[in-house]
Amino acid sequence: MILKGTVIWTPELGRVEVREGAYLVADGETVRGVFDELPADCVGQPVADYGDALVIPAFTDAHVHAPQFLNAGIGMDEELLPWLNHHTFPLEARFADPAFADRAYRAFLNALWEAGTLRFCAFATVHAEATWHLMRLAEDAGFSGLVGKVNMDRNAPDELREDTVASLAQTEMLAQRSREELRRIGFIATPRFVPACTPELMEGLGRLVETYQLPVQSHVDENRSEVALVRELHPDAPSYAHVYDAFGLMPARRTVLAHAIWLTGPEVDLLREKHVLVAHSPQSNANLTSGIMPLRRWLDAGIACAVASDVAGGSDVALSRHVACAVRTSKLRQVACAEERAASVPEALYLATKAPGGFAGFSQPSGSFEPGYRCDALVIGDERTAELDALLARTPLERLEHFIYTGDDRAIRARYAGGTLMPRPF
Amino acid sequence: MILKGTVIWTPELGRVEVREGAYLVADGETVRGVFDELPADCVGQPVADYGDALVIPAFTDAHVHAPQFLNAGIGMDEELLPWLNHHTFPLEARFADPAFADRAYRAFLNALWEAGTLRFCAFATVHAEATWHLMRLAEDAGFSGLVGKVNMDRNAPDELREDTVASLAQTEMLAQRSREELRRIGFIATPRFVPACTPELMEGLGRLVETYQLPVQSHVDENRSEVALVRELHPDAPSYAHVYDAFGLMPARRTVLAHAIWLTGPEVDLLREKHVLVAHSPQSNANLTSGIMPLRRWLDAGIACAVASDVAGGSDVALSRHVACAVRTSKLRQVACAEERAASVPEALYLATKAPGGFAGFSQPSGSFEPGYRCDALVIGDERTAELDALLARTPLERLEHFIYTGDDRAIRARYAGGTLMPRPF
Numbered sequence: 001m002i003l004k005g006t007v008i009w010t011p012e013l014g015r016v017e018v019r020e021g022a023y024l025v026a027d028g029e030t031v032r033g034v035f036d037e038l039p040a041d042c043v044g045q046p047v048a049d050y051g052d053a054l055v056i057p058a059f060t061d062a063h064v065h066a067p068q069f070l071n072a073g074i075g076m077d078e079e080l081l082p083w084l085n086h087h088t089f090p091l092e093a094r095f096a097d098p099a100f101a102d103r104a105y106r107a108f109l110n111a112l113w114e115a116g117t118l119r120f121c122a123f124a125t126v127h128a129e130a131t132w133h134l135m136r137l138a139e140d141a142g143f144s145g146l147v148g149k150v151n152m153d154r155n156a157p158d159e160l161r162e163d164t165v166a167s168l169a170q171t172e173m174l175a176q177r178s179r180e181e182l183r184r185i186g187f188i189a190t191p192r193f194v195p196a197c198t199p200e201l202m203e204g205l206g207r208l209v210e211t212y213q214l215p216v217q218s219h220v221d222e223n224r225s226e227v228a229l230v231r232e233l234h235p236d237a238p239s240y241a242h243v244y245d246a247f248g249l250m251p252a253r254r255t256v257l258a259h260a261i262w263l264t265g266p267e268v269d270l271l272r273e274k275h276v277l278v279a280h281s282p283q284s285n286a287n288l289t290s291g292i293m294p295l296r297r298w299l300d301a302g303i304a305c306a307v308a309s310d311v312a313g314g315s316d317v318a319l320s321r322h323v324a325c326a327v328r329t330s331k332l333r334q335v336a337c338a339e340e341r342a343a344s345v346p347e348a349l350y351l352a353t354k355a356p357g358g359f360a361g362f363s364q365p366s367g368s369f370e371p372g373y374r375c376d377a378l379v380i381g382d383e384r385t386a387e388l389d390a391l392l393a394r395t396p397l398e399r400l401e402h403f404i405y406t407g408d409d410r411a412i413r414a415r416y417a418g419g420t421l422m423p424r425p426f
Numbered sequence: 427m428i429l430k431g432t433v434i435w436t437p438e439l440g441r442v443e444v445r446e447g448a449y450l451v452a453d454g455e456t457v458r459g460v461f462d463e464l465p466a467d468c469v470g471q472p473v474a475d476y477g478d479a480l481v482i483p484a485f486t487d488a489h490v491h492a493p494q495f496l497n498a499g500i501g502m503d504e505e506l507l508p509w510l511n512h513h514t515f516p517l518e519a520r521f522a523d524p525a526f527a528d529r530a531y532r533a534f535l536n537a538l539w540e541a542g543t544l545r546f547c548a549f550a551t552v553h554a555e556a557t558w559h560l561m562r563l564a565e566d567a568g569f570s571g572l573v574g575k576v577n578m579d580r581n582a583p584d585e586l587r588e589d590t591v592a593s594l595a596q597t598e599m600l601a602q603r604s605r606e607e608l609r610r611i612g613f614i615a616t617p618r619f620v621p622a623c624t625p626e627l628m629e630g631l632g633r634l635v636e637t638y639q640l641p642v643q644s645h646v647d648e649n650r651s652e653v654a655l656v657r658e659l660h661p662d663a664p665s666y667a668h669v670y671d672a673f674g675l676m677p678a679r680r681t682v683l684a685h686a687i688w689l690t691g692p693e694v695d696l697l698r699e700k701h702v703l704v705a706h707s708p709q710s711n712a713n714l715t716s717g718i719m720p721l722r723r724w725l726d727a728g729i730a731c732a733v734a735s736d737v738a739g740g741s742d743v744a745l746s747r748h749v750a751c752a753v754r755t756s757k758l759r760q761v762a763c764a765e766e767r768a769a770s771v772p773e774a775l776y777l778a779t780k781a782p783g784g785f786a787g788f789s790q791p792s793g794s795f796e797p798g799y800r801c802d803a804l805v806i807g808d809e810r811t812a813e814l815d816a817l818l819a820r821t822p823l824e825r826l827e828h829f830i831y832t833g834d835d836r837a838i839r840a841r842y843a844g845g846t847l848m849p850r851p852f
Contacts, residue, residue, distance in 0.1 A: 070814060073831025074824050076753065077770045091818075100817075107814060286754035289768060291761045315750070315831035324741070327502065328712035332758065335717045342715060344503045388496060388533060391526075392517075398500050405499025405741035408834060 001026040001375060001419040002042055005050040006396045007034050009057050009369040010350035013299070017369075018396050023047070024055055026375035029418035030364070033371050048421075053381030053413060054400055056349075057367045058118040059319040061309050062356035063217070063258040063279035066122040066134055066147070067092050067101075068312035069108040076315065080223040080288045085157070088312070092125040092150075093159040101130035105137055106426040112143070113425055114409035115318035116378045117309075118417045119357060119366050120145040121217050121256050121279075123190055126152060126162055128170040135178055139185040141425035142417045144374065146361055148190025148217055149174050153201045156192075168204040175212045184418075186215070188256075188361060193219040194230045194243050206248025215254040215361030218244060221267070222259035223290045241267040250274050253360040258310060260303075261285060261293045272302045277359050280305050280351070282329040283322055284313030292329045296340040306356035307348055320404045323348040345401050375419040382411035427452040427845040428468055431476040431805060432822045433460050435483050435795040436776035439725070443795075444822050449473070450481055452801035455844035456790070459797050474847075479807030479839060480826055482775075483793045484544040485745040487735050488782035489643070489684040489705035492548040492560055492573070493518050493527075494738030495534040502741065506649040506714045511583070514738070518551045518576075519585040527556035531563055532852040538569070539851050540835035541744035542804045543735075544843045545783060545792050546571040547643050547682050547705075549616055552578060552588050554596040561604055565611040567851035568843045570800065572787055574616025574643055575600050579627045582618075594630040601638045610844075612641070614682075614787060619645040620656045620669050632674025641680040641787030644670060647693070648685035649716045667693040676700050679786040684736060686729075687711060687719045698728045703785050706731050706777070708755040709748055710739030718755045722766040732782035733774055746830045749774040771827050801845040808837035 003024040010016050017034075025032040025042060032039075038047070068088060075087035095101045112120065124131035124147055131149040138145065149171055153162045171189065178187040189209050191197045197205075209216055220241050221227055230240045237243045241257070244250045250270075257271070258279040271278065280293050298305055307326045311317055323345070330343040343351075357367020357376070366374040380403050389399055403411055415422045429450040436442050443460075451458040451468060458465075464473070494514060501513035521527045538546065550557035550573055557575040564571065575597055579588045597615065604613040615635050617623045623631075635642055646667050647653055656666045663669045667683070670676045676696075684705040689697070697704065706719050724731055733752045737743055749771070756769040769777075783793020783802070792800040806829050815825055829837055841848045 070818055073828045074820070076750075076827065076831060077768075103817065283754070286757055289757040289760055292758060324499075324502075328709070329758075331712055331715040332718060332755075334715055342503075391529065392496055394500070401502065402499040405502060 001416065002045055002047045003050065003055050003377065003416070004047050005053045005055040005379060007055045007369065008396060008400055010346055010354055011368055011370060013350050014344065014347050016346040016397070020052070020396060024369055024377060026419035029374055031369050031371055031373045031375045034369050050379050050381060050413065053379050054396060054403070056378050056380060056400065057353040057357065057369060058376035058378050058415065058417070059116050059352050060119040060356040060367050061117045061319055062121050062256055062277060062306040062359065063281060063308035064120050064122050064311050066108050067095050067104060067125050069111060069317065070104055071312040072317065073315040076287050080290060081225055083288060089157050089160055093157070095125040095127045095130040098129055098133065101127070101133055105134045109137055109141055109143065109425045111317045113415065113422065116412050116415060117317065117319055118143055118376045118415060118422065119362070121188060122147045123150055123217070124148060126150050126160055128174060132174060132177065135182060135185045139182045142420065142422045144184040144362065144366065144418070146186045146188035146215060148188040150190050150192050151201055151205060152192040152196035154198050155195045164198060164201045164204065167201060168208065171205065172208055175208060175214060186363065189214045189216045189249070191218050191249060194240060195226065195233060202247035202249060209248055209251055216249050216251060217256040218249065220257040220260055221262040223288065224262060227262050239264050239267045241270050245270060245274070250276065256359065256361070258308065259285065259290065259293065260298065261291045268298070268301050268303065275304060277356065278303055278305045279308035280326060281308045281310035281314050281322065283316060283325045284310035286329070287315060288313050292333055294333055294340055295326065295330050295343055296333065304355065305351055307351040308356065318408065319352045320407060323352050324405050326351065345404055349404065375416060377416040378412050379414040380407070380411055381413045382407060384410065427801060427842065428471055428473045429476065429481055429803065429805070429842070430473050431479045431481040433481045433795065434822060434826055436772055436780055437794055437796060439776050440770065440773050442772040442823070446478070446822060450795055450803060452845035455800055457795050457797055457799045457801045460795050476805050476807060476839065479805050480822060480829070482804050482806060482826065483779040483783065483795060484802035484804050484841065484843070485542050485778050486545040486782040486793050487543045487745055488547050488682055488703060488732040488785065489707060489734035490546050490548050490737050492534050493521050493530060493551050495537060495743065496530055497738040498743065499741040502713050506716060507651055509714060515583050515586055519583070521551040521553045521556040524555055524559065527553070527559055531560045535563060535567055535569065535851045537743045539841065539848065542838050542841055543743070543745055544569055544802045544841060544848065545788070547614060548573045549576055549643070550574060552576050552586055554600060558600060558603065561608060561611045565608045568846065568848045570610040570788065570792065570844070572612045572614035572641060574614040576616050576618050577627055577631060578618045578622035580624050581621045590624060590627050590630065593627060594634065597631065598634055601634060601640060612789065615640045615642045615675070617644050617675060620666060621652065621659060628673035628675060635674055635677055642675050642677060643682040644675065646683045646686055647688040649714065650688060653688050665690050665693045667696050671696060671700070676702065682785065682787070684734065685711065685716065685719065686724065687717045694724070694727050694729065701730060703782065704729055704731045705734035706752060707734045707736035707740050707748065709742060709751045710736035712755070713741060714739050718759055720759055720766055721752065721756050721769055722759065730781065731777055733777040734782065744834065745778045746833060749778050750831050752777065771830055775830065801842060803842040804838050805840040806833070806837055807839045808833060810836065
């Protein structure tokens with residue numbers, strides 16, 4: 001694959017590379033590099049020439065609830081715990097029906113594709129069959145990523161509360177089967193969150209994580225009432241995050257924890273030591289009246305962070321919207337505390353591309369155009385704004401910023417997954 | 427005009443009316459009412475039947491900078507004062523060129539139309555010719571609203587700093603000419619903000635406001651560095667807002683002031699007494715690191731508020747996005763202070779429809795479907811989500827919320843301005 005355009009990527013937090021009229025070359029699924037001149041062995045090969053359109057890494061969503069896509073932008077006048085009970089759980093219960101799950105997951109994957117999110121860590125539901133169906137659909141459509149069957153055996157409505165033994169058996173079955181049958185979509189252990197998992201369930205999951213060397217995803221310190229509930233349930237644990245660790249659910253470099261707004265000092269140390277990837281979902285955190293995660297403080301403390309949608313706590317699928325939201329909420333933190341310097345657009349873009357794409361739970365990194373990365377790319381070139389771009393002589397970075405703040409799927413001209421042009425899934 | 431659909435409107439803050447299978451009837455430009463049965467004299471008249479699509483009042487943007495539309499989503503990594511100098515002023519200077527202004531304002535009006543904003547209070551630039559052109563274009567396209575030539579004669583770059591006498595003469599010319607030649611677009615006095623206007627200019631503008639009974643729009647208490655600058659320039663004034671009042675620039679019921687984040691107690695009293703409409707632009711206030719206006723506190727204090735885009739401090743034109751943003755930022759205030767109860771979606775929708783549409787500076791109210799209101803309406807029915815709406819049996823209010831949070835111009839099937847189907851302007 002050879003793409004020509006204005007190639008932009010963020011090799012590290014705060015650094016952005018811009019190469020106009022450059023060639024992005026992939027060997028098979030993997031990036032060889034970005035070149036100002038076509039390498040000798042590529043001369044004569046077909047080049048997809050996108051003129052001065054932007055070529056950027058595709059987005060990776062480090063935290064998204066696939067079934068909840070259907071509830072995006074619904075029930076937002078409630079806080080986390082009532083919202084779960086009134087909106088989220090009733091919807092998730094419907095995924096016991098395979099036909100419903102099929103329609104819902106096809107719609108979800110189409111929406112991800114539209115938004116340019118070609119890799120993800122997704123929560124499914126407790127239903128093994130529907131979860132497997134999502135994994136199969138995503139694999140066949142060309143996405144890469146991780147999908148987890150949710151585990152929950154307490155504090156859940158009857159129709160979603162699992163038998164502990166059955167929950168573990170189904171989890172193990174999916175871990176095995178996905179390893180045998182899938183290549184790009186992996187399985188990730190997914191205890192919903194501490195309030196919904198008994199110690200027995202967490203202990204059993206911890207054993208599976210060890211046995212199969214699984215990655216893990218869950219939630220931590222999202223909402224103050226949730227934190228209080230965890231303290232009630234586990235009065236002897238030093239903190240919410242320590243509960244996961246105590247049960248073997250925080251494997252080093254293979255753990256994603258969403259939200260992390262109310263971390264205590266010892267939790268900050270724990271997450272840094274375990275190289276946990278914190279999925280920061282500022283839009284969701286506002287929607288559910290949770291708060292603003294102190295992004296700059298966690299970054300300065302050495303915690304790895306990513307910007308994620310948390311659909312349907314987040315109402316937008318498109319990570320560009322969440323990048324803009326992360327910049328905005330970081331500015332609101334700065335208003336309250338000048339030391340918490342706001343995030344810039346290039347910083348936040350890194351947090352939605354290389355930071356999550358490089359999560360070690362994936363078999364190959366994505367989200368950058370460095371050699372060895374999976375070649376997942378978007379071509380950004382909005383015909384609707386091309387005239388104004390020219391009138392104003394916008395720079396490539398201004399065009400990128402304009403896309404982040406105001407663009408939508410209509411501005412994405414092409415999507416490449418693993419070096420291949422990716423068609424609409426369904 | 428007779429529209430049939432699921433008619434929804436917000437007659438007062440926090441109250442929402444939903445009438446399924448109802449008829450919205452207008453006599454000429456004006457709403458007669460919403461009826462469950464077609465009134466006798468309407469039987470046999472053509473009905474635009476939109477099935478179960480939503481019919482809601484069109485949006486009114488109480489604060490938008492028309493020239494800055496071209497900079498939406500550009501330069502957002504800077505705060506207010508440097509952003510003005512590096513991005514806003516250089517762009518506005520180009521409106522000295524009528525050909526540039528023509529292209530820019532056509533693009534702006536197309537964008538408003540797409541977003542369903544059919545009425546607005548807009549800042550233009552200092553240029554009288556380009557301002558008049560915007561007024562003419564907007565009138566001919568079918569919008570209603572107010573447009574102001576910006577006045578600024580200090581703290582501005584050379585190419586935008588006006589001669590005081592000339593600035594006043596051009597303002598008076600536009601006030602007269604618009605009254606003679608336009609019907610739906612009025613002129614509004616538009617001192618940019620206190621830092622950019624000498625006392626002589628403000629005094630002269632105050633006289634014009636009195637003579638022509640003009641409405642007034644400006645900015646107040648947006649950013650702490652701006653507030654400090656005003657205190658330096660007017661050390662004897664009791665507050666920033668009192669400067670406007672002292673110069674006759676706060677006529678009762680005819681004044682729109684944007685932002686009002688950092689109001690002092692006496693300013694709250696002044697704005698309430700003068701029935702000032704506060705344009706609340708939470709997205710802009712985050713983008714420019716200004717802060718979060720305490721919406722609930724100002725509402726509880728009896729201040730009239732509206733949700734506004736403040737393009738290009740705000741990066742989205744669509745007021746639906748700002749409605750969602752106002753709800754989110756009010757939730758973030760609630761996290762910090764439980765007494766500041768968050769705004770609900772119906773409350774915030776009222777703030778983007780009836781509250782600004784009913785501003786007394788307009789010749790006829792809009793933004794509600796009560797008798798006597800100008801009949802500005804949107805038909806919301808997204809074919810892309812219709813299948814999911816049916817699958818989930820979404821209620822009308824859920825479909826409305828879904829549009830507010832996730833919809834865009836593709837979800838707006840039709841726009842009616844003054845009882846007439848409004849085509850794309852250009």
